Amino acid sequence: MTNNTNNLANPLIDTATHWKNWSGLQQSNPAQFVTPTDTIQLSQIIRESKKCRVVGAGHSFSPLVCTDGTLISLDSLTGLVSHDEKLNQSTIQAGTRLKNLGAVLDPINQALQNQGDIDEQSLAGAISTGTHGTGKDLNCLSGFVEGFQLMTANGETLDCSRTQNNTIFEAGRVSLGSLGVLTQITMQNIPRYRLKEEIKLTPLQDILSHMDQWKTENRHIECMVFVHANDAILKSLNPTTEDIQTLPAPWPSDDALLTMCSEVAKNTPLLNPYVQKLLGVFVKPTTRVDWSSVIFPSVRETRFNEMEYQIPAERGLECLAEVVATLKIHKAPVFFPLEYRYVKADDIWLSPFYQQDCASISVHQYHKQDCHEIFKIVEPIFWKYGGRPHWGKMHTLSATELKKLYPRWEDFMKIRQELDPTNKWINPHLESLFLG
Ligand SMILES: Cc1cc2nc3c(=O)[nH]c(=O)nc-3n(C[C@H](O)[C@H](O)[C@H](O)COP(=O)(O)OP(=O)(O)OC[C@H]3O[C@@H](n4cnc5c(N)ncnc54)[C@H](O)[C@@H]3O)c2cc1C
Numbered sequence: 001m002t003n004n005t006n007n008l009a010n011p012l013i014d015t016a017t018h019w020k021n022w023s024g025l026q027q028s029n030p031a032q033f034v035t036p037t038d039t040i041q042l043s044q045i046i047r048e049s050k051k052c053r054v055v056g057a058g059h060s061f062s063p064l065v066c067t068d069g070t071l072i073s074l075d076s077l078t079g080l081v082s083h084d085e086k087l088n089q090s091t092i093q094a095g096t097r098l099k100n101l102g103a104v105l106d107p108i109n110q111a112l113q114n115q116g117d118i119d120e121q122s123l124a125g126a127i128s129t130g131t132h133g134t135g136k137d138l139n140c141l142s143g144f145v146e147g148f149q150l151m152t153a154n155g156e157t158l159d160c161s162r163t164q165n166n167t168i169f170e171a172g173r174v175s176l177g178s179l180g181v182l183t184q185i186t187m188q189n190i191p192r193y194r195l196k197e198e199i200k201l202t203p204l205q206d207i208l209s210h211m212d213q214w215k216t217e218n219r220h221i222e223c224m225v226f227v228h229a230n231d232a233i234l235k236s237l238n239p240t241t242e243d244i245q246t247l248p249a250p251w252p253s254d255d256a257l258l259t260m261c262s263e264v265a266k267n268t269p270l271l272n273p274y275v276q277k278l279l280g281v282f283v284k285p286t287t288r289v290d291w292s293s294v295i296f297p298s299v300r301e302t303r304f305n306e307m308e309y310q311i312p313a314e315r316g317l318e319c320l321a322e323v324v325a326t327l328k329i330h331k332a333p334v335f336f337p338l339e340y341r342y343v344k345a346d347d348i349w350l351s352p353f354y355q356q357d358c359a360s361i362s363v364h365q366y367h368k369q370d371c372h373e374i375f376k377i378v379e380p381i382f383w384k385y386g387g388r389p390h391w392g393k394m395h396t397l398s399a400t401e402l403k404k405l406y407p408r409w410e411d412f413m414k415i416r417q418e419l420d421p422t423n424k425w426i427n428p429h430l431e432s433l434f435l436g
Pocket residue numbers: 022053054055056057058059060061064065074094095115116117118120121122123124125126127128129130131132133175176177178180181182183300390391392393
């Protein structure tokens with residue numbers, strides 16, 4: 001086992017026992033930070049700790065990972081365990097980062113069915129919060145889980161699938177690290193595929209009028225709406241057999257441009273609408289073709305904090321229009337665009353997409369600006385439309401409100417209580433979500 005108390009190799013550990021998330025907003029001082037190298041060590045750590053949390057890549061915006069107990073990283077438990085060629089399934093060590101999955105899956109001609117904006121997350125971390133991409137016929141990543149191995153609070157391992165420990169399987173595919181540590185995950189993949197990406201600037205009015213049609217014509221579609229410019233960047237991805245077609249790296253890079261504009265908008269709020277409108281000059285229509293694992297992720301170096309809610313799909317555009325109009329009325333100091341995507345319904349008890357096709361709306365704020373100011377403006381709109389929050393992003397709901405949104409809430413809580421009678425996995429944030 002690596003005890004990282006004196007090891008600063010992990011970028012999220014910035015002093016001996018100080019942890020912070022990607023945006024820097026969530027911080028805590030774990031008593032110890034450990035990176036077990038096998039499941040025997042993991043079991044020993046869990047048995048010896050009164051309080052534990054497990055961290056993936058620390059890319060959640062909500063304080064899911066914060067603990068003053070033991071913080072466990074599975075960074076040493078990575079790679080392919082086994083695969084089934086006929087079924088296109090692969091069993092992967094839970095600490096594997098999505099960005100390393102290409103190297104694992106390419107040689108066996110498999111690929112994830114969908115991915116989100118970035119690929120820095122660990123597989124287990126992404127699964128545990130219902131991380132998703134876009135596509136009206138595509139689930140969040142947890143919806144592609146066929147089975148997993150879970151190490152529980154007493155250090156024992158359970159195999160869970162539709163046919164083994166079925167109720168734990170139903171509960172555990174989105175469980176915020178509250179049932180134990182996922183050590184291996186079996187994914188339903190598809191054969192490796194190429195995607196054609198098309199990006200163009202589109203008037204917001206066209207998005208509001210046509211997006212519901214476009215979502216049926218594209219495997220993946222999403223838009224990034226600039227609130228003060230009435231424009232959006234529209235991005236579609238569709239399977240293709242065309243040859244790989246790459247683009248020269250733009251100068252300045254999208255990310256450098258985003259940082260620059262965010263700084264200008266922060267320092268001189270009056271310029272924000274003009275800077276947003278000017279962006280049209282930089283966003284040229286582009287097309288490229290590459291393997292799915294290359295096309296899906298974008299570089300996100302400009303730090304931000306984020307709130308995201310999943311809205312019933314049929315009311316998504318109405319909600320988007322209201323969020324944009326409200327932010328405008330408040331002259332909200334936000335440069336970052338809103339993101340609008342689609343996700344298919346699933347049957348996972350704590351999935352925000354439980355029995356509900358959804359439109360996903362995200363609001364981002366530059367990390368050097370107060371995010372609460374704009375989140376306070378938009379969150380009541382999301383509630384009005386019956387939205388469920390992304391577990392890994394910021395929201396203010398607690399148990400009283402959450403249980404009304406999830407028909408299988410009590411079933412989940414029963415399993416959680418059985419698997420963790422001493423609340424070993426519960427930190428203050430989970431206490432307010434589950435017990436508050
Ligand atoms: C720049 C950026 C872009 C993003 N883009 C998207 C996007 O496109 N779509 C989307 O849906 N989300 C997105 N997110 C959110 C992100 O995908 C989720 O918050 C995800 O859970 C983070 O994964 P992680 O590995 O960093 O997990 P962490 O944030 O470290 O942990 C998340 C949860 O998983 C639990 N966990 C981690 N490992 C295990 C394990 N082995 N066993 C059990 N529980 C475990 C943790 O305890 C915690 O509760 C983005 C976040 C950032 C910062």
